[in-house]
Amino acid sequence: MTKNEAIKMIKVLKNTYPDATCSLDFTTPFEIVVAVMLSAQCTDERVNKVTPALFKRCKTVKDFANIDIQDLENLIRSCGFYKNKAKNIKLCAKQVLENFDGKVPQTMNELLTLSGVGRKSANVILLEAFGIAEGIAVDTHAKRISNKIGLSNQTDPEKIEQDLLKIFPNEYLKDVNHLFVWHGRNTCIARKPLCEECTIKDYCEYFRQTNTY
Numbered sequence: 001m002t003k004n005e006a007i008k009m010i011k012v013l014k015n016t017y018p019d020a021t022c023s024l025d026f027t028t029p030f031e032i033v034v035a036v037m038l039s040a041q042c043t044d045e046r047v048n049k050v051t052p053a054l055f056k057r058c059k060t061v062k063d064f065a066n067i068d069i070q071d072l073e074n075l076i077r078s079c080g081f082y083k084n085k086a087k088n089i090k091l092c093a094k095q096v097l098e099n100f101d102g103k104v105p106q107t108m109n110e111l112l113t114l115s116g117v118g119r120k121s122a123n124v125i126l127l128e129a130f131g132i133a134e135g136i137a138v139d140t141h142a143k144r145i146s147n148k149i150g151l152s153n154q155t156d157p158e159k160i161e162q163d164l165l166k167i168f169p170n171e172y173l174k175d176v177n178h179l180f181v182w183h184g185r186n187t188c189i190a191r192k193p194l195c196e197e198c199t200i201k202d203y204c205e206y207f208r209q210t211n212t213y
Contacts, residue, residue: 013179016199020178029104029129038079064093088116133173141184150205
């Protein structure tokens with residue numbers, strides 16, 4: 001796909017999903033850090049049901065660092081993998097306090113030093129907390145869409161991201177992050193993609209291959 005075609009495709013998706021934004025609820029940079037951690041192997045809808053009580057209990061980074069681990073586990077239990085997530089949240093909070101004066105860092109390299117934060121999470125945090133789009137968060141939706149459309153034949157998220165960064169100009173990275181998630185949830189569904197309803201099927205390799213006559 002050429003860059004011009006990629007831009008046209010993104011513009012079509014923007015018309016299809018004009019309200020595409022992050023669906024995780026948060027009010028502070030550290031709250032989005034926590035919400036992103038909780039969203040691993042869990043739906044954003046479930047996370048948004050858990051975080052109101054959690055954020056009411058823990059209002060600051062220091063609160064997260066000091067909360068009893070069992071209390072934290074109980075608050076996030078329904079998000080799955082709660083023991084590991086609770087451990088990462090507490091350690092991450094301590095790292096932010098000790099290494100970054102209590103403020104969530106605003107660079108990829110610094111974010112990657114935090115417990116529980118990988119490249120995908122860091123991309124989300126940079127975009128949602130600070131409006132910085134220097135990469136693309138390759139979640140399950142972005143991976144599936146990239147492979148089906150033919151934007152990348154890689155399976156590793158970081159390799160897919162590098163392929164996407166070669167195609168999409170920097171000014172469109174913010175849009176790609178949100179639009180791929182919305183398109184994956186609403187149209188390019190994992191179990192049964194709604195190809196006939198898809199507004200970008202003309203750009204899709206999978207559609208061409210499965211609709212040859």
